[in-house]
Amino acid sequence: MKKSVLMLIAVFITASVMMFTAGAEEKNALTGKAAFVASKCTVCHKIERVCGQVDEKNADQWAVTVKRMASKGTGISEPDQKQIVDFLSSPVERTALCPD
Numbered sequence: 001m002k003k004s005v006l007m008l009i010a011v012f013i014t015a016s017v018m019m020f021t022a023g024a025e026e027k028n029a030l031t032g033k034a035a036f037v038a039s040k041c042t043v044c045h046k047i048e049r050v051c052g053q054v055d056e057k058n059a060d061q062w063a064v065t066v067k068r069m070a071s072k073g074t075g076i077s078e079p080d081q082k083q084i085v086d087f088l089s090s091p092v093e094r095t096a097l098c099p100d
């Protein structure tokens with residue numbers, strides 16, 4: 001009886017540690033520019049809204065969209081807008097945020 005209680009506690013602790021580690025990994029999945037763009041563009045909608053269009057918009061079109069998003073009162077500065085546009089129109093860079 002005592003043994004099975006200890007076993008249960010051990011299983012519980014292992015599961016908690018595993019869950020904690022998995023959560024931490026997910027949080028750290030985005031780094032650098034991808035994390036920066038996500039932080040600016042997921043305030044009001046999911047990143048899918050952005051990623052769903054990366055194959056359709058070129059840099060000029062992204063510039064228009066990002067400017068429009070910035071005008072919604074988000075205070076995304078002009079230099080930030082440029083970084084976001086560069087990131088979203090680069091197929092290599094954006095895979096960190098929008099995997100194919």
Ligand code: HEC
Pocket residue numbers: 040041042043044045049050053065066069070072073074076084
């Ligand atoms: C202040 C809230 C807000 C923020 C921040 C925001 N968006 Fe949006 N976005 C919206 C709303 C609301 C819509 C739907 C209505 C519309 O299209 O204006 C939308 C729609 C979109 C669309 C689909 C419509 C289109 O024009 O293609 C894209 C793409 C998009 N957002 C990209 C972005 C990107 C990229 C960023 C980061 C630079 C961003 N959004 C940040 C509010 C926001």
